[in-house]
Amino acid sequence: MKFVSWNVNGIRACVKKGFLDYFHExxxxxxxxxxxxxxxxxxxxxxxxxxxxxxxxxxKGYSGTAVFTRKKPLSVRYGIGDKETEAEGRSIILEFADFYLVNIYTPNSKRDLSRLEYRLQWEEELREYLLELNSKKPVIYCGDLNVAHAEIDLKNAKSNIGNSGFTYEEREKMTKLLESGFVDSFRYLYPEKTDVYTWWSYMSKVRERNIGWRIDYFIVSKQLEHHIEEAEIHHQVLGSDHCPVVLKMTNLNA
Structure with a gap:
């Protein structure tokens, strides 16, 4: 099976910049x-x-998520944990025969870190929910997770320590999740690959010079790690300040 995740930074704008061409390709x-x-x-x-x-x-004009799937899921929910809905539209969970698909747009802690406490609480609730799902069947968790996990995952690590998306607290939440029985699919295949990013600032020449962050992921239950066939970052695809990330899995049925 092939999965794609992309923060489109406004689907209407992205459609005007080639979204459908990439989608069909x-x-x-x-x-x-x-x-x-x-x-x-x-x-x-x-x-x-x-x-x-x-x-x-x-x-209006804020956040939001969507999933497009060839096979109809067994169930769909919008909201993690006890939340059946959530005001910012940040989550969609689809249940299939062999796995759960969890699409997430993680809250940004903001430049001044004014939303860091909320963000960390979100992470705890999400981890508990993912573990609950994982106790029933494996999970494929994807999206813009708004954190570069390790120094290898952003260009200028030293100067960004403590900044939004690279605080010790946010990185520790990712570590805690992975240690709970999940695998970062890209690092599973490419543990030492450098200069691979999924987001670049709109500042002049930043993307051309590849000064980026890897903050978009496919994270899977550890029991699925041997099903990971390929994990790709399509950095050449424009249309957003993020690029698509791709996961290919073997012997998995929706």
Whole structure:
């Protein structure tokens, strides 16, 4: 099976910049997006052969997630833990025969770290929820997770220590999750690969010079690690300040 995840930073804008060309070229079984930035009825995506599931934020032009899947899931929910819904549209969970698919847009702790406490609480609730799901069947967890886990995952690590997305607290939450029985699919295959990023600032020439961060992931239950066939970062794909990330799995059925 082939999975794609992409923070599109506004699906309406991204469609004007080639989203559909990439979508059809990717030919994914399941395609997840984050930061859709719209409300219901503001776009009509013609994606033949795909079921569409959208979680809209209450605030206009903000956050939001969606999943496009060739096979209809057994169940769908919008919200983690005890939350059946959540105001910022940050999560969609699809249950399939062999696994759960969890699409997440993790809250940013903000430049001044004013939202760090909220972010850390979110991480705890999410980890507990992922463990609950994992006790039933394996999990494939993806999205813009708004953290570079290790120094290898961003260009200028030393100067960014303590900054939003690279605080010790955020990185420790990722470590704690992985130690709970999950695997970062890209690092599983490429533990020492450098200069591979998924997000670049819009500042002049930053992307051209590849001064980026790897903050978009596919994380899978440890029992699925031997099913990981390939993990790719499509850095050449434009249309957003993020690029798509891809996971290919063997012997997995939706």
């Amino acid at each position: 990717a030919d994914a079984d399941i395609f997840c997006i984050q930061e859709s930035k719209l409300q219901e009825g503001q776009i009509d995506l013609q994606l033949d052969g795909y079921e569409q599931y959208w979680n809209y934020a209450e605030r």
